[in-house]
Amino acid sequence: MIDVLVVGAGFGRDFVPLYALHPEVLRVGLVEPDAQRRAAVSAELGVDAAYSSLDEALAAGDWDAVHLLSPVRFHVEQTLQVLASGRSCASAVPMATTLDDIARVIDAASSSAGRYMMMETALYQREYLHALHLRETGALGRLTYLSGAHMQDLDGFASYWMGYAPMEYATHIVAPLLGIAGVTARSARCLGSGTLRASHRGANGNPFPLESALFTLSAPEPLVVQVTVSFFENARSYTEGFNVYGERAALEWPSAEGGPVVIHTAGPADGAGPGRPVARAELAPPDRHGTMPEALRPHTRPHVYRPPGGRPAVELQAWHGGSHPHLVHEFVSSVTDGRLPEIDARRAAGVTAPGIVAHLSALRGGAELMIPQY
Numbered sequence: 402m403i404d405v406l407v408v409g410a411g412f413g414r415d416f417v418p419l420y421a422l423h424p425e426v427l428r429v430g431l432v433e434p435d436a437q438r439r440a441a442v443s444a445e446l447g448v449d450a451a452y453s454s455l456d457e458a459l460a461a462g463d464w465d466a467v468h469l470l471s472p473v474r475f476h477v478e479q480t481l482q483v484l485a486s487g488r489s490c491a492s493a494v495p496m497a498t499t500l501d502d503i504a505r506v507i508d509a510a511s512s513s514a515g516r517y518m519m520m521e522t523a524l525y526q527r528e529y530l531h532a533l534h535l536r537e538t539g540a541l542g543r544l545t546y547l548s549g550a551h552m553q554d555l556d557g558f559a560s561y562w563m564g565y566a567p568m569e570y571a572t573h574i575v576a577p578l579l580g581i582a583g584v585t586a587r588s589a590r591c592l593g594s595g596t597l598r599a600s601h602r603g604a605n606g607n608p609f610p611l612e613s614a615l616f617t618l619s620a621p622e623p624l625v626v627q628v629t630v631s632f633f634e635n636a637r638s639y640t641e642g643f644n645v646y647g648e649r650a651a652l653e654w655p656s657a658e659g660g661p662v663v664i665h666t667a668g669p670a671d672g673a674g675p676g677r678p679v680a681r682a683e684l685a686p687p688d689r690h691g692t693m694p695e696a697l698r699p700h701t702r703p704h705v706y707r708p709p710g711g712r713p714a715v716e717l718q719a720w721h722g723g724s725h726p727h728l729v730h731e732f733v734s735s736v737t738d739g740r741l742p743e744i745d746a747r748r749a750a751g752v753t754a755p756g757i758v759a760h761l762s763a764l765r766g767g768a769e770l771m772i773p774q775y
Contacts, residue, residue, distance in 0.1 A: 403736055404428040404449075406458055408479065409470035410435070410442040412493065416468060417446050418706040418717060419729040422696040425737045432458050445715060447708040455479055459486050466736050468520070469493060472561060473570075477502045480517070481509050489515035491732045494522075494572045496749040500757055500773060503750045507775070510746035518732050518742035519749035523577045523641065525731075526722025527701070528662055531686035532645050532652050536581050541647030544582060544620075548627040549574035549643030549654070555632045556601075563603025567612045567630035568763065571756030573641045574628045575616075581645055582624060585751050585774060586616040591759035592767045601633045607760070610634040614759035619774075628759070641721075661685050688723055697726035750775040 405420045407413040410433035420429045428449040433439035436453070443451045452458040455467075459482070466489040469479050477497050483490040496519045497503045510517035523529055535541050551573050555562045568591060579586060593609030601610065611631040618624045631637065642654025653663040661683040668678045688701045700706075701723030706715045719725065735742035755772050762770045 402427040403465040403733065404430070404463055405733070406430040406432060406464040406467045407448075407470065408432040408455055408458075408467060410438045411470070413468070413470040414442050414446070415717065415720065415725060416470065416729060417442070417448060418708070418715070419697060419700060419726055420468075420733070421446070421709070422694075422700070422706075423729060423733050424694050424696065425733050428463070430458060430464060445708065445712065447710050447712055455482065459483070459488075464488060466491070466515070466732070468732065472559070473498065473565075474561060477506060480506055484509040484513035484515055484517060487514040489517070489732075489736045491518045491520050491728075493520055494753075495519075495570060495756070496572075496746075496753040498566075498569045498757065500754060503754060503757075503773075503775075507746045507750055516732075516735050516740075516742055517746045517749070518735060519572075519744045519746075519753070520728045520732070521572055521576045521744055521749070521752065522721035522724040522728065523573045524580055524744060525724035525727035526577075527686040527688055527724075528642075528652075528654065528722055529577045529580070530689045531662070531684075532577070532581055532643075534689070535650065535652060536583075536645070536647075540650050541645065541652075542649030543622075544624060544645065544647050546625060546627075546646040547578045547582060547643065549578055550629040550631070551641045552629070552631040552635060552637040553639050553641075554635070560603065562632070563601055564597065564605035564607045565603070565632060566605065566607040566760040567609065567632050568614060568628075568756040568760040570632075571614075571628055571630050571759065572752050574630070574643055575626075575755050576752040577643050578626050578628070578645070579618075579752055579755075582618055582620060582626070584619045584624075586626065586755040586772050587619050587774075588617045588769050588771050589755055589759040589762050590615045590767050590769045591762040593763040595634060597633060609763060612760060612763050614755075614762070616755055616759070616772075628756075630756075691727075693726055693730050697730060700726045747775045 430450040591614035610633040
């Protein structure tokens with residue numbers, strides 16, 4: 402049994418109940434600097450302890466593992482702080498926004514008694530798990546092309562998002578495509594599109610509302626991945642989706658978030674016309690619970706959570722394709738089993754560095770840049 406500390410009561414609110422339900426978690430604590438939000442979430446969910454800062458919580462000495470759901474700018478330093486304390490650390494994406502900081506996290510994870518995991522939702526969402534099933538069963542055949550896009554309107558978001566480089570947040574697309582291909586990204590060519598309005602510039606120094614990259618892969622045959630990330634000035638509803646094309650079949654992300662995926666299946670040439678006949682079908686991907694504890698399984702879909710102490714029931718959503726319970730179980734079980742998690746520091750680096758290098762390429766007019774191999 403372990404005690405888990407959740408840092409951040411915004412996005413973190415979705416994870417507190419999942420840790421509380423896990424049979425290998427004894428106590429759940431919360432860190433939130435905003436006193437009003439800390440009090441509200443603590444009262445709503447019935448956490449075992451609440452703190453105003455990570456320093457205060459770690460000084461209490463009670464926690465075995467920490468899940469960071471704080472703003473991106475805090476990820477690296479808080480990760481280093483947790484690992485230096487000997488505790489296990491899970492971090493929301495991205496792992497880092499510079500190659501130097503990736504190296505710092507890898508070094509810290511290598512020398513710590515704790516485990517490091519990047520909590521990449523895209524590697525556990527039901528659409529990805531189904532695409533991986535098609536790949537592993539041979540239904541797709543030889544892969545020929547992979548693409549994806551993360552489009553989100555950040556107008557009205559906190560000021561630290563202004564001017565954020567889109568490709569520095571590309572892991573939600575890079576990770577599933579590399580996971581399906583089963584290889585790493587070797588090089589990046591990227592172009593920025595459009596020019597950020599002055600009101601969206603912020604202090605991050607990025608001039609582009611949208612960036613689009615081509616990655617070459619370390620595959621035996623030539624294979625290209627195309628990734629687009631857009632944060633501003635693009636009239637498209639939210640999507641974090643990918644498409645996988647193979648010789649036998651293809652899977653395309655739904656045009657509307659949460660809708661069915663589209664499966665294209667090619668048959669043999671039948672002489673009735675040019676090319677092979679291709680059948681199109683829509684599919685609602687199933688949940689794949691694997692070894693997930695029974696108590697977590699309902700939460701891959703919207704479900705009601707009943708907090709301890711007779712508190713009122715809480716309706717919980719299941720964002721990111723039902724991935725959150727999978728992430729919680731993988732992190733907890735890696736700590737209790739004493740093993741590396743599936744998304745350890747080196748795999749996290751392998752899906753974070755491509756976006757960082759792609760943004761550098763965009764700043765250099767699309768020059769091909771090599772990606773470090775971890």
